Amino acid sequence: MEGIAGGLGFASAAAAIAATAFAAAWAEYKIGTAAVGAMAEKEELFGKGLILTVIPETIVIFGLVIAILILGKL
Amino acid sequence: MTKVIAVVPKSKVKPAISALYKAGALHIIEHKKDETHDIGAPLADSGRVSALLLKIRSIAGSLSLNLPKDGSSEQNQEKGRDLGKIPSLASLENEFGLLEGKVQEVLQKKENLAKAISREENDLFLLECASALKLSRNILTPSENLSLVVGTAKKGVEISPILKKISYDFLLRTSEVKETVVLALIVKMSSKKEFMGALSQVEFQPLDMSGISLKGTIPAALKMKREYLEKLQDNLQAAEKGISGIAKKSFPMLVSANRYLSQEIQRQEAPLLFAATDYAYAVSGYVPTDTYDAVLGSLSKATQGKMLFEKVHTGHDEHLPVQLINPPKVKPFEFFLNLYSLPSYHEKDPSNIIAFTFPILFGFMLGDVGYGLATILLVRWLKKKFGDFPLFSIIFYASLSSIFFGLIFGEYFGFEEIGSFAFPHLISRAHELNELMYIAVGIGFLHINLGLAIGFFNALKHHGLMFAVFEKGSWFILQLGIIVGIVLFSFHLLSGAGLGLFLVLVILVFGVLAVKGEGIKGLVEMPAIFSNMLSYARLMAIGVSSVQLAIVINENALEMFHSGIVGILGGILLMLVGHTINIALGLLGSFLHSLRLHYVEFFSKFFQGGGIPYAPFGQKQKGVYED
Numbered sequence: 001m002e003g004i005a006g007g008l009g010f011a012s013a014a015a016a017i018a019a020t021a022f023a024a025a026w027a028e029y030k031i032g033t034a035a036v037g038a039m040a041e042k043e044e045l046f047g048k049g050l051i052l053t054v055i056p057e058t059i060v061i062f063g064l065v066i067a068i069l070i071l072g073k074l
Numbered sequence: 075m076t077k078v079i080a081v082v083p084k085s086k087v088k089p090a091i092s093a094l095y096k097a098g099a100l101h102i103i104e105h106k107k108d109e110t111h112d113i114g115a116p117l118a119d120s121g122r123v124s125a126l127l128l129k130i131r132s133i134a135g136s137l138s139l140n141l142p143k144d145g146s147s148e149q150n151q152e153k154g155r156d157l158g159k160i161p162s163l164a165s166l167e168n169e170f171g172l173l174e175g176k177v178q179e180v181l182q183k184k185e186n187l188a189k190a191i192s193r194e195e196n197d198l199f200l201l202e203c204a205s206a207l208k209l210s211r212n213i214l215t216p217s218e219n220l221s222l223v224v225g226t227a228k229k230g231v232e233i234s235p236i237l238k239k240i241s242y243d244f245l246l247r248t249s250e251v252k253e254t255v256v257l258a259l260i261v262k263m264s265s266k267k268e269f270m271g272a273l274s275q276v277e278f279q280p281l282d283m284s285g286i287s288l289k290g291t292i293p294a295a296l297k298m299k300r301e302y303l304e305k306l307q308d309n310l311q312a313a314e315k316g317i318s319g320i321a322k323k324s325f326p327m328l329v330s331a332n333r334y335l336s337q338e339i340q341r342q343e344a345p346l347l348f349a350a351t352d353y354a355y356a357v358s359g360y361v362p363t364d365t366y367d368a369v370l371g372s373l374s375k376a377t378q379g380k381m382l383f384e385k386v387h388t389g390h391d392e393h394l395p396v397q398l399i400n401p402p403k404v405k406p407f408e409f410f411l412n413l414y415s416l417p418s419y420h421e422k423d424p425s426n427i428i429a430f431t432f433p434i435l436f437g438f439m440l441g442d443v444g445y446g447l448a449t450i451l452l453v454r455w456l457k458k459k460f461g462d463f464p465l466f467s468i469i470f471y472a473s474l475s476s477i478f479f480g481l482i483f484g485e486y487f488g489f490e491e492i493g494s495f496a497f498p499h500l501i502s503r504a505h506e507l508n509e510l511m512y513i514a515v516g517i518g519f520l521h522i523n524l525g526l527a528i529g530f531f532n533a534l535k536h537h538g539l540m541f542a543v544f545e546k547g548s549w550f551i552l553q554l555g556i557i558v559g560i561v562l563f564s565f566h567l568l569s570g571a572g573l574g575l576f577l578v579l580v581i582l583v584f585g586v587l588a589v590k591g592e593g594i595k596g597l598v599e600m601p602a603i604f605s606n607m608l609s610y611a612r613l614m615a616i617g618v619s620s621v622q623l624a625i626v627i628n629e630n631a632l633e634m635f636h637s638g639i640v641g642i643l644g645g646i647l648l649m650l651v652g653h654t655i656n657i658a659l660g661l662l663g664s665f666l667h668s669l670r671l672h673y674v675e676f677f678s679k680f681f682q683g684g685g686i687p688y689a690p691f692g693q694k695q696k697g698v699y700e701d
Contacts, residue, residue: 047414047673054670058609065511065611072508 009074013067020063027056075101075360075394075419075688077386078370083354086377088117091344093376094357095337098692099369101395102359105349114345114355122163123342127335129170133177134328137321141332166331173324180317187310194306198299199251200283205292206249207258214283221266223259223273225280233257233276240268256281344691358386360395360688394419397688404429406467414673415683421532424681431521431676432468432668437475438517439616439664441503442624444487445657446476452657469661472668487653488624503614503621510614518610518675522603525679526550532680544591546680548584549603555580606675612667620660627652 035049078100082090094100107113134141161169203224204214213222227233227248234246237259245260257278261269270278286295348355361369373381388394396419398408407429417423440446450473453466460466484490484499491497503510526549533542559576562568568576581600588596627649634645677683 050666051414051670051673054666055674057612057667057670058605061609061612061615062605064615065608068507068511 006074009070013070016063016066016070017060020060024056024058024060027059028053031056075388076363076366077358077360077388077392077394078366079356079358079384079386080373080381081354081356082377082381086380087114087345087355089376090373090381091117091341093373094344095341095692097365097369097372099361099365099690100357100359100692101361101688102344102347102357102691104347105356105358111349111351111356114348114350116345117342119163120339120342122167123335123339126163126167126170127332127339129174130328130332130335133170133174133324134332136177136181137317137324139321139325139328141329160334166335169327170331173320177317177320180313180320184310184313184317187306187313191303191306191310194299194303197286198296198303200281200286201292201296201299202251203249203256203281204283204286205296206251207247207256209258209283209292213258213260214286219263220260221263222283223261223266223270223280224283225257225273225278227255227257227273227279228277229255231276233273236272236275237269240272241265244269340691347691359691362397362688390420393684393686395688396423396685398423398425400425406464406471407432409464409468410669410672414677415681416685416687418682418685420536421680421682422528424528424677427524427528428672429471431524432672433472433475435517435521435613435668435671436472436664437477437479438514438613439667440472440476440620440660441479441483441617442485442487442620442660443477443480444485444653445620445660446473446478446480448653448657449473449476449661469665472665483621485621485624487649488621488628488656503617504625507614507618510618511611514610514613515607517613518607518671521610521671521676522606522679523550523553525676525681529680541591544587545596546591548587548591548596549679551587552580552584552600552603555583606678609675610671612671616660616663616667620656620663623656623659624653627656 032053035045035053038045039049080090105111105113131141203209207224209222209224216222233248237244237246243262243265246257247259248255248257250256259269259273345355348357350356370383373383396416398411398416400408400423404426407425410428410432411417411423411425437446440449449469453470453473457463457466480486482500483503484497485503486497489497490499490502490504501509501513526546530542530546530550533545537545556577559568559573559580562576563570563573584600585597588600592599631645631649631652634641634648
């Protein structure tokens with residue numbers, strides 16, 4: 001696929017990654033700050049803090065999957 | 075675990091505690107004071123033992139010695155004194171009383187010397203000032219009309235112009251001693267106040283010269299002072315040497331006494347955990363079932379049969395302590411459960427499954443023969459340097475898996491080919507992205523279903539078949555239904571509308587079962603199982619990012635190889651630094667993501683956690699003295 005449609009395809013793939021990456025980063029920033037705060041109070045919370053912090057990572061993985069699927073169609 | 079209540083008469087509590095401590099098997103449930111039973115009182119010597127312990131730690135503190143904590147590594151045990159008979163408290167008190175006296179004496183001596191040195195140094199400075207400012211005895215002798223002011227001032231400021239603003243009637247000498255500006259000013263008594271005001275502009279700090287001895291010449295006094303100071307410093311050094319000698323000599327003794335008394339204080343204070351009546355103590359706790367008879371036998375023997383035991387039935391929702399028992403190869407993987415939460419008593423310990431699945435996920439992400447070998451070497455070095463930590467063993471097994479997947483992907487430090495020779499591979503991560511993604515999600519499908527299967531068996535064991543089918547089986551039905559629907563559709567046995575209807579039916583069946591098993595939560599979580607599987611696409615994402623970085627490093631380095639000797643050196647440097655960074659990133663990323671897939675996606679299918687670690691009362695390490 002060439003021309004405008006192809007270009008829009010690439011742009012959508014980029015948008016899928018960019019938007020989800022920002023979303024994941026923002027969510028991790030919020031959770032990470034809280035988790036570090038909680039850990040300072042109670043060190044045993046490291047495991048739980050780690051899990052909560054990495055949960056939003058899935059968002060960017062979804063973005064990546066979508067981007068790859070879009071690129072596959074081009 | 076078997077729950078037991080033991081009752082012992084107060085007269086036999088001491089041997090009973092000793093036997094309990096030696097057995098090191100009873101996880102005591104602390105008795106809380108209630109209306110009927112108070113808690114026990116510590117044994118008679120507890121005050122003396124804790125006072126002695128305090129004394130030993132204070133001696134160690136004043137000698138700047140770090141005593142190893144109880145339960146620390148074997149290496150520290152070696153530092154302790156040779157095994158001998160248990161010393162009596164009185165002899166220990168005597169021994170450490172003497173040592174404390176000696177330590178205090180030498181420390182006092184050192185302190186006095188330090189004080190004297192500081193005083194003499196101050197005097198020496200004054201003398202040096204007097205010498206530098208050429209102050210003779212005549213000048214230093216107080217007079218009626220003239221006033222002498224000596225002191226220090228700010229560096230780099232001309233002082234006399236400031237003073238001249240007040241009057242020209244003064245005599246000023248300045249000099250520098252030990253990088254400090256010193257000045258001597260002679261003014262009329264009547265104008266002293268104004269001059270002092272002006273001096274405050276140069277941060278003037280007066281020095282008290284009245285302490286200087288006026289006998290003899292200043293150079294002679296200086297020489298004497300310097301000699302005396304040297305002597306004092308020699309004495310201080312000798313005193314410090316003496317202290318470190320005492321510290322070195324008494325360290326083994328302090329270590330073993332500290333360990334013995336730390337154990338003894340636990341024994342002395344054990345009755346605080348017991349319930350007390352007028353004549354007896356009662357203690358309840360958990361004993362591993364297989365050691366039950368042996369422990370009770372030894373307790374019975376130690377108390378001449380005066381200790382009574384009764385097995386107690388444990389309720390189903392009672393939180394029994396758990397102890398993870400795994401073969402040595404799996405043991406390091408218990409680290410992940412300690413970090414997260416121990417399994418509760420009634421569920422399966424997933425360590426052995428993690429020991430199998432963790433390296434697979436890790437290796438899939440960091441699948442490179444070269445990187446695997448590099449991390450193995452790294453781990454071996456770390457083990458040698460820092461001792462055996464579970465984390466190192468985990469990375470070792472994970473690295474083996476990296477090598478295995480490296481062979482499958484045909485990757486050697488990012489190279490898929492050298493010259494015209496292409497390494498054999500089953501799938502190329504750099505070129506077959508889509509296939510890799512499907513495999514990654516497929517691994518997720520297997521991993522999650524493994525989790526569901528464990529959950530199914532946990533539920534089957536404790537709640538029966540029906541509940542297991544409702545709670546976990548429903549998920550299998552949902553997945554199976556969707557797969558069957560898609561297969562039928564792709565073989566044209568179902569029309570589009572038929573597929574839709576079929577899926578609605580499957581979801582309906584799932585919904586009914588899940589609501590029965592897990593309540594409304596099960597229904598709400600239905601899409602989560604698919605997002606969980608998609609989450610495994612990260613296996614591909616992390617892996618590909620690592621490969622691409624390696625390829626970029628290699629391409630740039632190879633280009634540099636064509637531009638002479640400097641280029642070759644630069645290329646080698648780029649490869650070394652680049653691959654080191656990539657390995658570090660790969661290790662961190664692969665480790666954390668693999669861990670996350672276990673904690674979030676895998677554990678949520680079966681793991682409840684919340685287990686209390688089994689912490690038996692008694693010695694975690696061998697005693698210091700013979701018993």
